[in-house]
Amino acid sequence: MTSLTMDDECMRRAVELAARAYGETSPNPMVGAVLTQNGRIVGEGFHRAAGEPHAEPLALAAARARAVQGRGRLTLYVNLEPCCHTGRTPPCVDAILAAPVERVVAAMLDPNPHVAGRGVARLRQQRVRVEVGCGERQAAELNHVFVARQRRGRPFVALKVALSADGCIAARDGARVKITGDVARRHAHRLRAGYDAILVGVETLARDRPLLDRRLYDGPGRAPRRVVLDPHLRSRAEWLWRHGARPLLFCAEESQRKARALEAEAEIVTLPYDGTRFDLHALARELERLQLWSVLVEGGARTHAAFLDAGVWDRMLLYRNRSYALQGLEWHAADAWRRERQNAKRVEVTTLGGDTLEVFAHPESVWLPGER
Numbered sequence: 268m269t270s271l272t273m274d275d276e277c278m279r280r281a282v283e284l285a286a287r288a289y290g291e292t293s294p295n296p297m298v299g300a301v302l303t304q305n306g307r308i309v310g311e312g313f314h315r316a317a318g319e320p321h322a323e324p325l326a327l328a329a330a331r332a333r334a335v336q337g338r339g340r341l342t343l344y345v346n347l348e349p350c351c352h353t354g355r356t357p358p359c360v361d362a363i364l365a366a367p368v369e370r371v372v373a374a375m376l377d378p379n380p381h382v383a384g385r386g387v388a389r390l391r392q393q394r395v396r397v398e399v400g401c402g403e404r405q406a407a408e409l410n411h412v413f414v415a416r417q418r419r420g421r422p423f424v425a426l427k428v429a430l431s432a433d434g435c436i437a438a439r440d441g442a443r444v445k446i447t448g449d450v451a452r453r454h455a456h457r458l459r460a461g462y463d464a465i466l467v468g469v470e471t472l473a474r475d476r477p478l479l480d481r482r483l484y485d486g487p488g489r490a491p492r493r494v495v496l497d498p499h500l501r502s503r504a505e506w507l508w509r510h511g512a513r514p515l516l517f518c519a520e521e522s523q524r525k526a527r528a529l530e531a532e533a534e535i536v537t538l539p540y541d542g543t544r545f546d547l548h549a550l551a552r553e554l555e556r557l558q559l560w561s562v563l564v565e566g567g568a569r570t571h572a573a574f575l576d577a578g579v580w581d582r583m584l585l586y587r588n589r590s591y592a593l594q595g596l597e598w599h600a601a602d603a604w605r606r607e608r609q610n611a612k613r614v615e616v617t618t619l620g621g622d623t624l625e626v627f628a629h630p631e632s633v634w635l636p637g638e639r
């Protein structure tokens with residue numbers, strides 16, 4: 268077993284603190300900070316939500332509240348490069364420079380083009396020692412949604428599917444069946460809490476009338492907004508959810524005339540439509556306009572295939588039951604997935620009771636350790 272250094276331990280703590288705000292910081296990343304003096308932790312903080320103070324000034328304030336003096340070296344550990352621009356809060360670099368911090372350990376640079384190494388450069392100009400890279404893999408994974416969004420310049424798109432052992436997604440007659448076990452379902456509900464929106468195709472809405480909520484998970488995070496791709500506006504008012512935020516239906520311009528019947532239940536937005544499919548890049552722009560920065564696409568197969576064909580995806584999550592052969596409806600996105608999978612990076616394999624979760628990342632969405 269390798270023993271962890273003080274730096275590793277403190278960065279692990281910073282990541283742990285950051286993760287406390289899981290699902291609450293969008294569109295910002297999750298950030299935690301730990302301040303040490305003479306090898307002892309003297310302050311901690313984490314960013315709770317957009318518009319709230321950042322982790323670094325909170326850790327510094329915690330140390331001040333404990334009357335920590337300037338004697339002895341102060342080291343600041345933070346899982347993302349400190350910011351150097353004024354957003355809703357002042358730059359963290361200024362707060363660090365105003366305190367007697369001698370050394371900053373950052374897990375990774377900030378992929379936000381407004382920062383991207385400038386925070387580190389300013390600290391170094393002022394003779395603060397800065398080291399980048401400790402705990403980088405964990406930090407990049409924690410903020411993979413934020414990283415991909417900065418990389419690809421659009422909201423984060425994850426595709427999720429539950430498959431039986433023989434690759435099916437529903438019973439032969441299309442009826443909904445429980446494919447995965449309780450552990451996997453609880454995992455999926457926690458996942459939902461980290462997203463701004465959950466999206467399904469209208470056929471899934473019509474057949475399953477899914478709740479699309481996070482009732483099996485009571486931790487922090489959001490109740491994601493429900494979104495339906497419904498080009499012909501086939502949805503009926505009684506199919507739509509009455510609790511939570513108003514659902515969002517995307518339809519083709521020519522279906523707009525049917526909107527009146529649904530307007531009380533849903534917000535209806537038109538998208539460019541070629542007679543078969545929406546322009547999913549236009550969908551991404553609309554989601555951004557609506558401040559929905561991350562979307563979990565839960566299916567069904569035609570919906571998944573459309574995102575895969577357009578290359579509009581950042582992660583694929585395959586929950587697969589290891590023993591249940593359903594002999595039902597096959598997942599028709601499998602061909603599109605086989606194509607995309609060739610360049611995808613497998614980032615996780617987890618056993619969840621009788622199911623296995625495999626997670627793949629799009630090659631353009633990932634942070635490569637060592638990026639400077």
Ligand SMILES: NC(=O)c1ccc[n+]([C@@H]2O[C@H](COP(=O)([O-])OP(=O)(O)OC[C@H]3O[C@@H](n4cnc5c(N)ncnc54)[C@H](OP(=O)(O)O)[C@@H]3O)[C@@H](O)[C@H]2O)c1
Nearest residue numbers: 428429436437468469470471544545566567568569570573
């Ligand atoms: N196991 C799982 O994880 C899982 C998850 C969800 C659903 N399901 C199952 O999947 C089945 C439904 O799948 P499905 O493939 O038949 O239907 P679907 O993907 O739920 O919905 C397809 C319909 O949604 C609209 N749509 C989807 N993507 C679009 C795009 N990019 N552009 C324009 N319109 C788009 C179209 O509506 P129009 O038909 O009006 O053109 C399309 O025919 C159900 O049996 C459900 O139980 C399984």
